[in-house]
Amino acid sequence: MAFSRAAKFTLAALLIAFPWLSDSFTAYQLGLYLLYGMVAQGIALCWGRTGFLPLGQALFFGIGAYLSGTALKADLGWALLLPAFAVACLVPALLAGFIGALVFNRQTGSGPYFSLITLALSMLGFQLANSLSGITGGFNGMTAIPGLPGVDTYETLYFVIVGVLVVSTLVLAHVMRAPFGQLLIAIRENEERLQFFGFRTSMLKAAAFAISGGVAGLAGVLYAPHQGIVTPQAVGFVLSAELLIWTAVGGRFGLIGPVAGTVLIGFMAAGLRDSFRYWEVAVALVFILVVLKMPGGISGLFSAALSRFGGGREIRGAGIAPAMLAGKEHRDEPDLRFDTVGVSMGPVRILNGLSFSISRSGIHCIIGPNGAGKTSALNVLTGRLPLGDGEISWRGVSLGNTRPFIAAQNGIGRKFQVPSIFPELSVRQNIEIALWANRIGTVEMFSMRPYGWTTQMLGELETRFPFLQQGDKTAGSLSVGQRQMLDFSMTVLAEPDLVLLDEPCAGLSTDETRQMIEAIAAIAGETKATFIIIEHDMQVVERLSDHVLVMHQGALLANGTMSEIRANADVARVYSGGSK
Amino acid sequence: MxxxxxxxxxxxxxxxxxxxxxxxxxxxxxxxxxxxxxxxxxxxxxxxxxxxxxxxxxxxxxxxxxxxxxxxxxxxxxxxxxxxxxxxxxxxxxxxxxxxxxxxxxxxxxxxxxxxxxxxxxxxxxxxxxxxxxxxxxxxxxxxxxxPDQQLAPVIPWLAKEKGAAKWYLIGNDYNWPRDTNAAAKGYIEASGGEVVGEEYLPFTADNFDSNLAKIKDTGANAVLITLVGGASVGFNRAFASFGLADSAIRLGTLIEENTLAGIGAENSKGLYSSAGYFASIxxxxxxxxxxxxxxxxxxxxxxxxxxxxxxxxxxxxxxxxxxxxxxxxxxxxxxxxxxxxxxxxxxxxxxxxxxxxKDIYLAEADGTAFKVVQTFANVDPGNNCG
Amino acid sequence: MDLVVTYGLNFAYSTATLGLIVLGLAVVFGLLGVMNMAHGEFVMLGAYSALMVQQAGLPFVLAIPLAVVVCGALGWLMEWSVIRHLYRRPFDTFLATWGIAILMRKGVEVTFGREYQSVDQSLPGTVSLLGIDYPAYRLVLMAVIVTMFAALFVWYQRSNTGARIKAMVQNPDLAAAVGINTARLSRATFVTGVAIAGLAGVLLAPLVRVEPYMGLDYLLSSFFILVVGGLGTLEGLVTGSTIIGGADVVISAIFDKTAGYLGVLAISILFLWLRPDGIFSRR
Incomplete structure (x- = not known):
């Protein structure tokens, strides 16, 4: 993490001592910005960690505040107040999760549309808060909200806020350190690759958004007694925008940065605005500078690039018991069928009645000239291209118009021609994610135990590719060949039944090619999985496989052993360039 | 500064x-x-x-x-x-x-x-x-x-009698002052023999009053009670006059003072009344x-x-x-x-x-960008507020 | 009947002004792909140009060159200092332009104050049209907008520059390879877009509230229109303006103004969610 443990304790101690260092009213005012800081931490979880930008975070903050205000006004007493507060956190969390699930299930990636939707929702919430005056008090706001029972708003509430902030920070820090947090970085780095490991990334993103919504709601719960009034501005766009700026300037990759940014800019602005007219102009300039030159914000300046992205790797490791996972021993026979599959993109027909079936384990190779539709065949099988007509099934399960994570959950693993890894994560972390594929459960995502997982195959791969043992090296700094090997290792570590490899030796030196071929052959032999490999290099094909499928113009041209293919007149004509 | x-x-x-x-x-x-x-x-x-x-x-x-x-x-x-x-x-x-x-x-x-x-x-x-x-x-x-007991109770009957104000349209910003003022106004309007033909509340940022003006025209209102604030009032009154409605309906504002009137402008102030306890010209x-x-x-x-x-x-x-x-x-x-x-x-x-x-209450009519007091109601009681 | 004509004209007015506001963003976002979050602030600067001209006691028409010069110069500066470094980083463009928007808002706030101001109409009075009285300025404004759109459409279809912009939009690398100075063309396009936004601000100033935060409304409605209509075509722009403006007018007439606003937001959210590429997309 960006800050050492000692620094964190010092910060917490400073916060607790603040009323004595300053005065209790200033501490009361600071309390408001600590609450905003909590919301900013949630934004950092979504934006810095996962890579999607929520623009309307005040919506969840305000809902929490209105619910908490309603509960406080009902004068319930602590016994009923605590469950009411829990509801006030849960409602915004569930709402955020619901919105996230709806939007992310339709739109992969982290484009601006999600951001604009959250922005519009926050405006919608603002308008509703204004209109539904029976519930919210309308423009006048929900007024006369009493303080927390037994807590003096101007004297002791501050300590409640600091306590809740520390606890929620620790909880968020655990969420970020746990496998869930590492998967969120993986989403930011390479969402599609994660889907090919069987992770339903839309739900992971929705979960992250739900957590951020819950934290915002929690801050709102304390905002209501702190202010004694909740107005529609608490759900509005202006607050959302300010929260975002504070997060960006403070630093969006950690948890301390957002709070620091909120306190430095928001709290200081409240004091400086009167004496320095150009304060807000200056803040805007700093914000522009941060966007252009320092994505890590203020806290990014304090920490090395590695810890900024890695997020707590060095703290982990020690104290987690290694657990040897059993490999998949008994595999059923494969049963893959392509039945007159057709795929079009616009006016272009990419696959044109492709039919074949594979019912024997081992290594199968697909060859064919460029544009024959080899990669497209794998794409349609794994849900990357929509199926036009025909039928695809794997062990009786229809996979037409499937989605990558469903294909992966059905035991289909895939490696792309260009190595697809998580560049900002370390080699070790890349491997961990592969080990978790199709194995990790929801509860385990929040436990540290999966960091201890290892398999027999991992040991073997580490012997074959020694660089895998340099676990701390950033994956992005590996050579092209090493990245190919890492990608291959990750694909097979997930132990799929059907392994699809797209030119695994592309860009490799002769020596590396030999290593790779040996590895493929050995793994295929041991696991009894079924391999389908797209390959141009006939020598490679010959050494790996005795079953070859030849594709041409979106359909199967020939199918048989290598010697049968060699003897096939159609294949010879295509490869000599005669037919066009 | x-x-x-x-x-x-x-x-x-x-x-x-x-x-x-x-x-x-x-x-x-x-x-x-x-x-x-x-x-x-x-x-x-x-x-x-x-x-x-x-x-x-x-x-x-x-x-x-x-x-x-x-x-x-x-x-x-x-x-x-x-x-x-x-x-x-x-x-x-x-x-x-x-x-x-x-x-x-x-x-x-x-x-x-x-x-x-x-x-x-x-x-x-x-x-x-x-x-x-x-x-x-x-x-x-x-x-x-x-x-309202001071600003409206004497003024609405006077306008009904002297200016024929009978069909009232109430428009204000969306918060408690306009809503409560209009609630009181409805009583005075009914008592003066008039009727309320429309009532609408707008956010402070509203600057398009097209649908309101169309409704005012459609309902045949001949008096408009305005409880819009400051800038919103300026925008509404300008639009009101630019649609030619100033010829068919009088306007009464309870928060239209000299600066608001200056913003509305002389060309848009025909038939605009304001009631208050003070005007610069008294x-x-x-x-x-x-x-x-x-x-x-x-x-x-x-x-x-x-x-x-x-x-x-x-x-x-x-x-x-x-x-x-x-x-x-x-x-x-x-x-x-x-x-x-x-x-x-x-x-x-x-x-x-x-x-x-x-206090004394003055009813003033806009004359260009100045207010001219047309009627004084002496020592008007604020009504029963803390009963 | 009168009522129908009134609503009809209001609908036409609403659509035309929305089209005018969104045009500048359509150029910048639709052609260059720059999500200019400061778009509304250029509209605001245009409105403040009109205010300055009025305060100086000069004729209203002079606000047009003033706004074009002010917005053009600021746009040039913005493109040179920030945008050109970010053409392939859309997310950062989004944030940086937002920072610039805040800068412009706060700058205006420090200079002119935060209160609502208003600009006098240079063309008061009404014109009788189809049996009803309609404000003269609005009718002139609608005529100006329609003429502007027609002229722009013809220019973009026929002129050499239009053809070069189209080439650049479709394939910037290829356009550069065949000798088009894409850096200069991008800058000119950007400056044109924000100058149009400033012009829109001048023309609308007499009809709206003028204050430092006014741009926000225009920015959002512009984005919503572009999302609904789809990027890059004039038809999309007109369709988007019609749907958003029409929904507002119709819902406001049936219920009230607040319902109209909520309706526009709801339509925008549905489009952003289900059809982010616009109503004509086949997704």
Whole structure:
């Protein structure tokens, strides 16, 4: 993490001592910005960690505040107040999760549309808060909200806020350190690759958004007694925008940065605005500078690039018991069928009645000239291209118009021609994610135990590719060949039944090619999985496989052993360039 | 920028006053009294800010020149409360807890007042000066603005009789002042034999009134009661006239003062009436003297005098009278003696009764960008507010 | 009947002004792909140009060159200092332009104050049209907008520059390879877009509230229109304006103004969610 443990304790101690260092009213005012800081931490979880930008975070903050205000006004007493507060956190969390699930299930990636939707929702919430005056008090706001029972708003509430902030920070820090947090970085780095490991990334993103919504709601719960009034501005766009700026300037990759940014800019602005007219102009300039030159914000300046992205790797490791996972021993026979599959993109027909079936384990190779539709065949099988007509099934399960994570959950693993890894994560972390594929459960995502997982195959791969043992090296700094090997290792570590490899030796030196071929052959032999490999290099094909499928113009041209293919007149004509 | 200049100038006035006269001993003993003056400098009501600030400063300077309150000089601390109530609460809280202001004078919307009475809870004297919807009885709160009983009860029947106002359309901003004012207005309209043909509330930021104007036209309304605030009122009145509706319906505003009228413009002000306890043009000795002093102090280009700005002047006078009578600034001491407290202001003599004051009400018709008083209703009771 | 004509004209007015507001963003976002979050602030600067001209006692028409010069110069500066470094980083463009928007808002706030101001109509009075009285300025404004759109459409279809812009939009690398100075063309396009936004601000100033935060409304409605109509075509722009403006007018007439606003937001959210590429997309 960006800050050492000692620094964190010092910060917490400073916060607790603040009323004595300053005065209790200033501490009361600071309390408001600590609450905003909590919301900013949630934004950092979504934006810095996962890579999607929520623009309307005040919506969840305000809902929490209105619910908490309603509960406080009902004068319930602590016994009923605590469950009411829990509801006030849960409602915004569930709402955020619901919105996230709806939007992310339709739109992969982290484009601006999600951001604009959250922005519009926050405006919608603002308008509703204004209109539904029976519930919210309308423009006048929900007024006369009493303080927390037994807590003096101007004297002791501050300590409640600091306590809740520390606890929620620790909880968020655990969420970020746990496998869930590492998967969120993986989403930011390479969402599609994660889907090919069987992770339903839309739900992971929705979960992250739900957590951020819950934290915002929690801050709102304390905002209501702190202010004694909740107005529609608490759900509005202006607050959302300010929260975002504070997060960006403070630093969006950690948890301390957002709070620091909120306190430095928001709290200081409240004091400086009167004496320095150009304060807000200056803040805007700093914000522009941060966007252009320092994505890590203020806290990014304090920490090395590695810890900024890695997020707590060095703290982990020690104290987690290694657990040897059993490999998949008994595999059923494969049963893959392509039945007159057709795929079009616009006016272009990419696959044109492709039919074949594979019912024997081992290594199968697909060859064919460029544009024959080899990669497209794998794409349609794994849900990357929509199926036009025909039928695809794997062990009786229809996979037409499937989605990558469903294909992966059905035991289909895939490696792309260009190595697809998580560049900002370390080699070790890349491997961990592969080990978790199709194995990790929801509860385990929040436990540290999966960091201890290892398999027999991992040991073997580490012997074959020694660089895998340099676990701390950033994956992005590996050579092209090493990245190919890492990608291959990750694909097979997930132990799929059907392994699809797209030119695994592309860009490799002769020596590396030999290593790779040996590895493929050995793994295929041991696991009894079924391999389908797209390959141009006939020598490679010959050494790996005795079953070859030849594709041409979106359909199967020939199918048989290598010697049968060699003897096939159609294949010879295509490869000599005669037919066009 | 202006706020700082004012604080600076008020400080120098206070220091000069302290050094020159008898106030030395008490000023050093207790220091100046900080009085929080809450006025809108932003948003739709920002239009009223400059004149309010001027008037408050003028009252403070005059009181300080004659020895201050309880022998202590007044130090006004201004805050912008033109934003939403939650922001205004924070601004007031900063003056109260941070700057240790001992009394407050507020010229702002009712939503902010609702938030502030809940914030102060009667622990600090709070004088609310502008027109409002009536009914405020919180401890420690004193109201000198016009209520619907004063602004509308005599005026609506008069307009019905003299101008034939029978079919009323009510339009206001969406918060409690317009809604409560209109609720009261409906009673007066029915009593005068008229009917309400439409009622609509808009957000402060609204600047497209097309659908409202179409409805006004469609319903055949011949009178429009406007409870829009500042900038929103300007926009509506301009659009109203630009659609040619000024020929078919009169307009009555309870918050249209001289600066709003200037924004509306002479070409859009035909058939526009305003009712209030003060206009810059009223012709009484006290009002004339006040207007002359204002012009002498701030020059001819200063923000135009109006009922809202002038009410800040009255607010400071009332605070001085209350503190003088109670010989204390504590909220409970003042609350004990408030009933019956009297002061002399530009509107004439005013006496606290049930936290409100009775006053003369003027109905003025716009004549270009000036108001011409067409009818005076003498000593109108504020109604039963704290019953 | 009168009512129908009134609503009809209001609908036409609403659509035309929305089209005018969105045009500048359509150029910048639709052609260059720059999500200019400061778009509304250029509209605001245009409105303040009109205010300055009025305060100086000069004729209203002079606000047009003033706004074009002010917005053009600021746009040039913005493109040179920030945008050109970010053409392939859309997310950062989004944030940086937002920072610039805040800068412009706060700058205007410091200079002119935060209160609502208004600009006088240079063309008061009404014109009788189809049996009803309608404000003269609005009718002139609608005529100006339609003429502007027609002229722009013809220019873009026929002129050499239009053809070069189209080439650049479709394939910037290829366009550069065939000798088009894409850096200069991008800058000119950007400056044109924000100058149009400033012009829109001038023309609308007499009809709207003028204050430092006014741009926000225009920015959002512009984005919503572009999302609904789809990027890059004039038809999409007109369709988007019609749907958003029409929904507002119709819902406001049936219920009230607030319902109209909520309706527009709801339509925008549905489009952002289900059809982010616009109503004509086949997704």
């Amino acid at each position: 202006k706020r700082r200049d004012f604080i600076k100038s008020s400080l120098s006035v206070a220091i000069a006053g302290a050094l020159s006269g008898k106030a030395i001993s008490s000023a050093f003993a207790a220091g100046p009294i900080k009085v929080g003056i809450l006025i809108p400098l932003s948003g739709p009501a920002g239009l009223f800010g400059p004149s309010s600030q001027n008037c408050a400063q003028m009252a403070v300077d005059e009181i300080n020149a004659s020895g201050g309150i309880l022998g202590r000089q007044i130090e006004p601390v201004f805050a912008d409360v033109g934003g939403p109530p939650a922001d205004a609460t924070q601004a007031a809280l900063k003056l109260w807890k941070g700057e240790k202001a001992e009394a407050f004078i507020g010229m702002h919307d009712s939503a902010v007042r609702g938030a502030l009475t809940n914030l102060f809870k009667g622990q600090v004297p709070y004088i609310y000066t502008p027109v409002y919807e009536g009914g405020e009885c919180a401890a420690g709160t004193y109201v000198i603005g016009e209520t 012709d009484t000795p006290a009002a004339k003297a006040f207007a002359e002093a204002y012009a002498a102090k701030f020059g001819a280009d200063a923000a135009a005098l109006n009922s809202l700005g002038e009410s800040c002047y009255e607010g400071v006078l009332l605070l001085s009278a209350l503190a003088g009578k109670a010989q204390s600034l504590s909220a409970s001491d003042i609350d004990a003696i408030a009933e019956g407290t009297t002061y002399e202001g530009p509107r004439g003599s005013a006496t606290m009764s049930n936290r409100h004051v009775a």
